[in-house]
Amino acid sequence: MEPDSSSTIDTPFEAALSERYLVYALSTITARSLPDVRDGLKPVHRRLLWAMRLLRLDPAGAYKKSARVVGDVIGKYHPHGDASVYDAMVRLAQSFALRYPLVDGQGNFGNIDGDNAAAYRYTEAKLTPIAMQLMAGLDEGTVEFRPTYNGEEEEPEVFPGLFPNLLANGASGIAVGMATSIPPHNVAELIDAATHLIDNPHAETRDLMDFVSGPDFPTGGVVVDSRQAITHAYETGRGSFRLRATVTQEKEKGGGWHLLVSEVPYGVQKGKLIEQIADLIANKKLPILADVRDESAEDIRIVLEPRSRTVEPELLLESLYRLTDLELRFPLNLNVLDANRTPGVMSLKQCLTAWLAFQIDVMLNRSRTRVAKIDDRLELLDGFLIAFLNLDRVIEIIRTEDEPKAVMIAEFSLTDRQAEAILNMRLRSLRKLEEMEISRERTALAKEREELVKLIESPARQRTRLKKDLSTVRDKFGDDRRTRIEEGPATRAEIDWSRMIEKEPITVILSQRGWIRAMKGHVGLDDAETLKFREGDGLARIFHAQTTDKLLLVGENGRVYTLGGDKLPGGRGFGEPVRLSIDLPADVEIADLFVVRPAMKLLAASTDGRGFVTSGEAVLAETRKGKQLMNLRADAKLATLRIVPEEADAVAVVGENRKLLVFNLAELPEMGRGAGVQLQRYRQGGLADLKPIRFADGLSWSMGGETGRVRTEADLTAWKGIRGASGRMAPLGFPRSNRFS
Template structure:
């Protein structure tokens, strides 16, 4: 089909332009209509629609509960055309007192718990509004905010809730949009009210000064905030940062001198069930041997008991270890990304968010006052008409009885408006009593006074600020409470915990097969019994040595990479063990040079098949990840041939090539490197390096004679083979093994 033949409804546009335009629409919809809260009421659309639907169902705090299914049905049918599961999940969160600092929904039934258990289905639970939610929606019928049509145009919903309650900061929010996210912790309403009053009195108050009123987040689950005042102030000033939150843990003394740790509050957002699983895994895997047991004795209050291995364990060491290894310490992010009054997303500081909320509350106050003034004017118009009717009651009755069009006659004779005349005609006979005239006069006087006060309020910013301060104080008295999260700065020490001290020290015998299968037998098995070990068919022993579970093992590969294995993490000695390549990322085609116990302060000799080598330290070979680290930079075609620890007192190097020429030179001629190619040990015309070792020149060079005799031979005078590093060398002493190996 040609472009000219396309239907008139088809738009011919580049694909990338059409895609970017539609993606932008989707992104903006996600940001403004789903994921980010509004700075004015702190709610996302789904939360606002949930509370609005419950209000229309008359689920106020004094009414009876109704099924959650009824609420969810109304929300997705009238206001929020999304899945029922997502709407019910949002409703459940509004009812959880461990998720919201000031819950907006009063739930009856199973709404989940701090252990991480899910809520019951919505057909089983019931709900109604809380007093906080009622406060948040106060003024919806007083012309305070605008309404907009629902998605199908059949009904209306408020664009925002006008109530005087700082819900954004009091309850916090979290959400992920397209290209941006928000994370706001909950705060204490009393502190927020005090900070708001301070900003009313002094709009130029700096963010740092607000810290005198808002000390930091106040989580519903309590806990301890351990950041410094400067760190918290910096986060609030920029709207971005994070807070370090710890569980509330006390050291409880027992009879007999023992003790245990008691966890009474856990960090916000941490599921107690998963936290206990974390601690139990540490015990089961012996990652924290100074901890013996964990017990959950919680009822309505959190009570988790942690038993140390013995009374001699340092409580602070155990606490610090638990903070590092479990979610007993977490970081809660702060990203105060919200929609402002113009529905524009942006990151605000604490001061900016409170200022924007106060500006909205002033707007609500003015809208409410103007709406009330208009209603008073309407009522005063009618009352004036009633008074005219009472003053001319006989004439009004005569007109009604005699005239065919009494309304027009009264309007002309008494200068009444259409509404006044209509109201007079609709009056009941009982309203004509003298007492009613007096009541109308009193009502008119009261309304006139109220109108004068409202006009003064609308015209005076000072009166508006005073009124808002008084309302904030009332709100604080009604909903304010004590802070739950304590703020205790903890200075992190520079010392690192020796995690090897956390591993229970036990002797093991490490066995590595030629095909790379590894295992660790308990205890120090006699090395002479290696012949009794069993291996898979076609496999055999490569190395066997003694170690401890606290040791780190160095595995050197032919490609120049080194890997670190923990002695406590090796597979057990039963069976054939496991392939070592399951523990580290060692390619299948790369051979293993050696496996040994490594200490940070030891020295090692490293040599490649092309005759280059260098000295290195044990610390340089320790790798932190499964991928290991590159130790030797090999030239093309070369591979690592020897990685050997230096014995104490060694002062020389003996190297022999495949050409059966041996060279001895001083150890001091080798450089010590953390990584590199090294220097030439021996020069070859053909072939490469066969073996290398270190020795004491004074003791000479020894080698095994072979056979079962176990005898060795020693060459004490090595002068014929002594030369500078990089020489060609000469034929070895008589009787040297034909394998060209020193061991």
């Protein structure tokens, strides 16, 4: 049997996929992820509060199980998972997540440590006064209602209450192709700004910054951006804020001190923050920090102990800001749905203007609904007064006529509703006192109607009434700011990481096979014979240094590598291969190793007699790969990299042919990298050694042997020449190794 193809639509796959994905994207944007500018709520939050209101979970009432609330929400209004609905409810109850919580939770609703809330069968909840304020007016015809997803119930499209929830509590969400991130603010500041905007509708966002100084997070903290940067973020609706924890320095007896963290940045879990700091200590990434302790009870209290009292508090604090979540960037993306449910990024002024316009609409809708109800009531009261004025006739008609309603309508010009109300009156109401009460009620209603009509027809009265209502809300819910605004530097200060290293003397030992170690203290260099090495290995370099020093390792391939004195393996045993710390190829020999400082001058030379002057700053390279210093010709190697003394004014070069040349140091160029210039010319062989010297002091070299005699050639005039010359044979007694030392 062939399948029925009558319902099959032939359409390109790309078009079908595009159409369906667009529907999904619009649903995600408008019905899930972005808040409404009018009440600042997403559909799940709005449905949660609406369901709790119908369950009569008023602030003055009793709590009910959260499971009951979640069941009503997913069964009647929000056909999604119970876990997601309960998570949204939990967030509405967390005082560290919302600046002004909308749900009053009883039980375990999580904590700032990052612990999850208990299951919804264990917790209970009811509404807060702010939530009731947000829903005030739902029964007064202020907003439209729409059918629920199954058509069995109705739900409000938006909440009408006079509370700036969008900016007061903020929002975050990720839709398809767009996202939103709105920090919480202080409601008193928002109302002050809104009041100013009512009086000055042409005011700009920068004018509103006199009232709204910045975000106000429930967990406090410090925003360290400049006023200019904060204003620019609110003008464009996009930006970010540098948020820091509140940290103070507390002094101890005996001159010691510690840092106390009393407020953490918004969204940072205290437990994970402490783990983050503890990892820095364990991995020795912050050696000037000794310990972290959590002494929190109801208030946050994290104690940070420095390594010693000599540690600079500013350095430790700046390092913690750099390496941990004690400082973070909170994004601002004021992407919301407007009154037409169209997404867009708004400025602070646009947000407040849209909210105020909505509140004017709510006021007018409420007034018109009230006027209609007053008109209905006045119609009935007018009928009652007619009945009291003609009471005997009315009673006679009721007693004698078969159709009293029609007779009364014809005789007294009553409406159908008036006649029906008169017929339904109780006998006990037929008294003089009742007539007086009806007259008083009618007078009061007529006066109220007159005021409402004036309000509806006068924009000035509407603005005055709105300012008065805003003032009432401010007095009721306004509180002090929690987050401080302190202008800080536009960019982070550079940290001298070497200052974090405790300065200690060490003796650096490098073996011939490239094993390196650092012994504590300055060991006597004459005791090198007592050092132990692996079989077949021996001493190559030994010198004194400090843990704060940088060591420069020179490879024969022309690359230089930087080692930290504090990072060297300990002096016990044979140390470790230096190639574990740097990417030095196994077939490349080590030319030299010494302490380097940025200010020093260095003289590099290759085996083919080329060289140049460079600086200590130019050769420093903190990466494993190091940096290329000298570009070598084929078959050439980097022969040496010598420190140039400040008093040096000449260079002595000796070749493998034992010819010595002395020339002025000024003839060499200073370069950061290159092949260099010719130092000495050779017919055979290459460069053996070189040494920067002071020409007037002559040239000295060791005679060798146990006596330690040194010979000095005071007059070097015979060997003085220009750079690139061949030179002449070295003086008598010059070492056979053709090396100066």
